[in-house]
Amino acid sequence: MDASNTITTTTGRRSGRVRHGRRVADRALRIACTGATLVGALVLGSILVMLIVQGVRGFTPTLFTNPTPGPGSEGGGIANAILGSLVLTGIGILIATPIGVMAGTYLAEYGRGSKLAALIRFLNDILLSAPSILIGLFVYTLMVRPMGTYSGWAGGVALAIIAVPVIVRTTEDMLRLVPGTLREAGAALGAPPSTVITSVTWRAASAGIVTGIILALARIAGETAPLLFTALNNNSWFSANLMGGVANLPVMIYQFALSPYPNWQGLAWAGALLITATILVLSIIARLVIKPQTSR
Amino acid sequence: MPALTESIALGRTRSATARKAPSRSLDTLFRTFSYAAALLVLLVLAGILGSILYGGWPAFREFGFGFLTSAAWNVGTEQYGALVAVLGTVASAFLALLIGVPVSLGIAVYLTQLCPGWARKPVAMTIELLAAVPSIIYGMWGLFVFAPLFARFVQIPVSNLAEGMPIVGTLFYARVPSGVGVLTAGIILAIMIVPFIASIARDMLDQIPTVLRESAYGIGCTTWEVVRHVLVPQAAVSIIGAIMLGLGRALGETMAVTFVVGNANRLSASIFDPSSTIASRIANEFNEADGLQLNALMALGCILFVITFVVLIIARLLTRRVQSA
Numbered sequence: 001m002d003a004s005n006t007i008t009t010t011t012g013r014r015s016g017r018v019r020h021g022r023r024v025a026d027r028a029l030r031i032a033c034t035g036a037t038l039v040g041a042l043v044l045g046s047i048l049v050m051l052i053v054q055g056v057r058g059f060t061p062t063l064f065t066n067p068t069p070g071p072g073s074e075g076g077g078i079a080n081a082i083l084g085s086l087v088l089t090g091i092g093i094l095i096a097t098p099i100g101v102m103a104g105t106y107l108a109e110y111g112r113g114s115k116l117a118a119l120i121r122f123l124n125d126i127l128l129s130a131p132s133i134l135i136g137l138f139v140y141t142l143m144v145r146p147m148g149t150y151s152g153w154a155g156g157v158a159l160a161i162i163a164v165p166v167i168v169r170t171t172e173d174m175l176r177l178v179p180g181t182l183r184e185a186g187a188a189l190g191a192p193p194s195t196v197i198t199s200v201t202w203r204a205a206s207a208g209i210v211t212g213i214i215l216a217l218a219r220i221a222g223e224t225a226p227l228l229f230t231a232l233n234n235n236s237w238f239s240a241n242l243m244g245g246v247a248n249l250p251v252m253i254y255q256f257a258l259s260p261y262p263n264w265q266g267l268a269w270a271g272a273l274l275i276t277a278t279i280l281v282l283s284i285i286a287r288l289v290i291k292p293q294t295s296r
Numbered sequence: 297m298p299a300l301t302e303s304i305a306l307g308r309t310r311s312a313t314a315r316k317a318p319s320r321s322l323d324t325l326f327r328t329f330s331y332a333a334a335l336l337v338l339l340v341l342a343g344i345l346g347s348i349l350y351g352g353w354p355a356f357r358e359f360g361f362g363f364l365t366s367a368a369w370n371v372g373t374e375q376y377g378a379l380v381a382v383l384g385t386v387a388s389a390f391l392a393l394l395i396g397v398p399v400s401l402g403i404a405v406y407l408t409q410l411c412p413g414w415a416r417k418p419v420a421m422t423i424e425l426l427a428a429v430p431s432i433i434y435g436m437w438g439l440f441v442f443a444p445l446f447a448r449f450v451q452i453p454v455s456n457l458a459e460g461m462p463i464v465g466t467l468f469y470a471r472v473p474s475g476v477g478v479l480t481a482g483i484i485l486a487i488m489i490v491p492f493i494a495s496i497a498r499d500m501l502d503q504i505p506t507v508l509r510e511s512a513y514g515i516g517c518t519t520w521e522v523v524r525h526v527l528v529p530q531a532a533v534s535i536i537g538a539i540m541l542g543l544g545r546a547l548g549e550t551m552a553v554t555f556v557v558g559n560a561n562r563l564s565a566s567i568f569d570p571s572s573t574i575a576s577r578i579a580n581e582f583n584e585a586d587g588l589q590l591n592a593l594m595a596l597g598c599i600l601f602v603i604t605f606v607v608l609i610i611a612r613l614l615t616r617r618v619q620s621a
Contacts, residue, residue, distance in 0.1 A: 126608050
């Protein structure tokens with residue numbers, strides 16, 4: 001803004017130079033910003049192309065029917081890891097949904113203005129960005145150590161702890177969007193608070209709450225670090241025994257990608273493509289569900 | 297109720313109590329359950345701190361303050377120190393910010409100021425989808441796609457050029473130019489934090505009243521001047537909050553870093569050399585560790601907890617203050 005003052009008060013020659021400088025700075029900013037965006041899009045494109053090129057080769061029928069092969073052997077699939085991942089994320093989301101929705105409800109409906117609710121809201125935000133490996137260490141100490149074995153249950157609990165803050169946050173945000181007049185109308189009919197919440201507020205915010213659950217699902221589906229110390233893996237046997245280690249896609253990808261066997265690496269690529277595609281589809285669905293909610 | 301006709305009043309109250317009695321206890325139950333669920337969030341955070349403190353305590357007791365300053369990590373002699381991992385964590389996160397912050401702010405400015413309207417949504421969505429890609433995929437991409445290219449086109453030429461030069465030589469000379477190392481980890485982390493910082497910064501820039509922007513354009517400001525004198529001062533605090541949030545993520549990121557950092561326990565001044573971070577070391581060694589090594593890894597977890605939580609708390613305080621203002 002100093003520059004615009006200079007232009008009006010100085011001679012034409014000087015203002016020309018100033019104007020030139022301003023134009024250069026402006027052009028530089030435009031180019032730099034566009035470049036930054038292109039780099040971002042390029043990286044996403046590169047990752048997707050790499051996954052498709054490397055992963056599609058592994059997409060054979062046996063991928064979904066056979067369990068993971070032993071080290072150095074040929075063939076096999078990742079059926080046990082797919083099943084294990086479904087079971088673990090299922091447990092995680094089943095534990096996290098009621099806790100997350102209820103905690104979000106408390107923060108939005110009962111805890112307005114209370115100090116405790118403000119603290120919990122703050123800690124929930126912290127937990128939302130906490131390193132997931134620390135959650136793995138916590139569940140290891142809480143469950144794996146006392147039980148003496150890596151287990152599917154421990155993996156499910158670890159994933160639930162990661163999912164809860166996501167659900168709490170979206171539930172609270174969505175409930176806050178529900179107009180107060182709706183609640184008043186419910187209360188005026190003589191309904192107790194819990195009835196107003198369950199049959200009026202929740203219903204009005206249902207699309208947003210479901211979005212939160214889908215986002216949490218997308219978040220935990222690819223989590224690897226906490227599963228390393230909890231569910232670990234179960235290589236060659238097709239098993240859904242939750243009291244022992246359970247095979248799952250992220251840990252399988254980690255171990256197979258870093259292995260020296262080409263067959264294992266190929267399976268890791270196929271698994272990586274499968275999991276990334278699933279997560280991107282889930283995220284896009286969540287965005288489409290939430291759209292009418294926020295634009296209203 | 298004395299004013300009401302008796303028959304009606306009796307009938308009404310009876311049916312009302314009949315309906316209300318169970319629902320009132322249900323009401324209390326509902327409230328209690330939601331309260332308990334909220335408290336659980338608090339308990340989990342306390343549990344995380346408690347469990348790693350408990351697990352790491354023997355290591356802290358054994359090595360004392362020296363745990364922080366020792367670069368040793370020897371399973372055979374049971375000597376453990378956190379220095380290499382802590383420095384690796386801090387260095388890779390710092391490099392990630394150095395690279396990631398300008399790029400994310402550039403994207404945020406592009407999306408709010410320069411991007412044509414029809415492209416705004418798809419571009420924003422593309423950038424945000426980057427945040428949804430699991431970190432293990434970034435690790436694979438980093439190791440199999442990025443690292444070979446980086447070794448061939450950056451590490452080897454730069455390393456050859458820098459060899460023997462005084463300060464630059466120690467900073468940029470790669471003993472084994474394999475493409476993995478602290479700088480590679482920093483670059484991969486930068487790619488991972490860009491979508492977060494960019495989307496928060498974009499939201500903050502969007503919240504700035506259009507009137508301010510338009511009046512600046514009205515007196516003849518260029519886009520650069522609008523960004524420099526209007527947008528940046530307005531959104532500075534929250535953008536710093538967003539950057540801190542990205543820093544928190546970079547510090548705790550595990551899988552992507554484990555793939556590309558090289559996992560060496562060596563103190564080196566060169567950012568091309570392999571090293572390790574706290575998270576990568578825990579991920580690598582935890583399953584094979586027992587005894588004092590396990591305690592030392594837990595103690596590393598404690599340090600990570602303290603570092604990231606301080607950063608995250610500052611980040612949340614900064615972003616929250618702006619949201620409420």
